[in-house]
Amino acid sequence: MISGEGAILARAACDGQDRLLSADEPLAGLQLRCGGEVPGTIAVPELLDLVRSARRSQLPVACAVNAQDGSDVISTWVEVEPEGEGCAIRVRSWHAEPLIALDGTIAGQRRAVTDRHLAELSAWLDAGQRVIAATSDSAELAGLAAAMEQGIGRNWTDFLPPENVTHQQPLHWRLLDGAPVIVEGSSRSWRVSLIPQMRPGYEPSGFELLLLSDQAPPDAIPSEHRVVQAPRRGLVGQDLAPVLKQPIARIVANAETIRTRLAGPLPDAYAEYAGEIASAGKLLLDLLEDMADLEVVEADGFVTTAxxxxxxxxxxxxxxxxxxxxxxxxxxxxxxxxxxxxxxxxxxxxxxxxxxxxxxxxxxxxxxxxxxxxxxxxxxxxxxxxxxxxxxxxxxxxxxxxxxxxxxxxxxxxxxxxxxxxxxxxxxxxxxxxxxxxxxxxxxxxxxxxxxxxxxx
Structure with a gap:
């Protein structure tokens, strides 16, 4: 595991029942705005999962934690260390970004939430896609995590080379988001999800990198509950969707930049036109996601993974x-x-x-x-x-x-x-x-x- 570097922004403590006993700002305020109390059960789902993992394993863990705070998504790097029956919590970074995902769609938000839940390794990158911190609880990825620990400051593609990409870094992050990557020593197929930390109209100030596999580890679910993985997507999901999503997402992002006048003053009528363009692009992205899902659920032998x-x-x-x-x-x-x-x-x-x-x-x-x-x-x-x-x-x-x-x-x-x-x-x-x-x-x-x-x- 790699611990984040830099000043500690906030400290907190919780007991053996996962109740937040004390917390500094801004973590205390986030706990209250998520419907919790101090003292009270941890109200941020991802932080609660992280604390439970540390408490049950009796090992320190660190991870990027995300939570909704009004109209923003808060992204933090949190370290949790078992201490007595409870845990000590340290927050080392705090970034706020608009709730709407970069492509502006519910499908985009859904992808970010599910990817964070399913990721078997997560890393924090700077604006140049260089590794700042990373963590993984997977024994299969222990070697990769150790290599990244020794290589802070290097580009993440040095550790996770993308498949079928011959160009050298730096590549624009949009070309790498969702790309299949090679994990040395693993027989499973892997892909990366890059979630930018940004505001509309600006370049990302950093990234959250998630490493995912659509093939579950063989010991993830007891044998009596294990099922076969769903088949790969067909024409829309496998071939058309990746090609179409990037240009449509770019249209939406640029239209939103124009609509919000982040690029400069603009007459109201043109801002409204830009809003209509953005809305149409979002509908196209959602429809594309629906069509891809339709292919999946109608495929012969479609099953889910419990x-x-x-x-x-x-x-x-x-x-x-x-x-x-x-x-x-x-x-x-x-x-x-x-x-x-x-x-x-x-x-x-x-x-x-x-x-x-x-x-x-x-x-x-x-x-x-x-x-x-x-x-x-x-x-x-x-x-x-x-x-x-x-x-x-x-x-x-x-x-x-x-x-x-x-x-x-x-x-x-x-x-x-x-x-x-x-x-x-x-x-x-x-x-x-x-x-x-x-x-x-x-x-x-x-x-x-x-x-x-x-x-x-």
């Missing part, structure tokens, strides 16, 4: 991602509390994808000033997440039609593709669960995602 998760934690992350979108309409999202729990055996990123779709639909079709409620429940063998809204509701005949492919029930101009619920139900059933709806016209709707429960949770 994770031990808690539906309440995934629901809180989904609610956080869509919080700003809800506030724009004056809608309040009531998410499960920290005391709520629904242990489940399902694929984290697919559960998050379904919940983002359900919550996004609830926000889109609910009146201003209403509420969207998310609750969870578990009975040992099954776990459920329920998303309820105060929208127009659905008649009996429409409650099955709404899950059909490209079905939008006569709606137009709302930017939807008519694929979200179809894909979501396919994903739920691939996880040995289901997605259902209960609704009465004029009284809103309640969508229930049900997946296998974790009997040992």
């Amino acid at each position: 994770d031990f998760i808690d539906l309440s934690e995934v629901a809180r992350q989904a609610a956080g991602i869509l919080g700003v979108k809800a506030r724009e309409k004056g809608i309040v999202i009531e998410a499960p509390g920290l005391q709520d729990s629904a242990p489940a055996l399902a694929e984290f990123r697919r559960v998050l994808q379904v919940l983002l779709n359900l919550i996004g639909n609830a926000i889109r079709y609910s009146p201003e000033g209403s509420r969207v409620t998310i609750s969870v429940e578990a009975d040992g063998t099954r776990a459920r997440a329920i998303v309820g809204d105060q929208g127009p509701g659905l008649g009996i005949a429409d409650q099955e039609r709404i899950f059909e492919k490209f079905e939008r029930l006569g709606r137009s101009g709302d930017g939807g593709s008519g694929l979200g619920l179809y894909i979501s139900r396919r994903l739920a059933r691939a996880m040995n669960g289901d997605l259902t709806v209960e609704s009465t016209p004029g009284q809103g709707a309640r969508f229930t995602l049900e997946v296998p429960g974790d009997p040992e949770g």
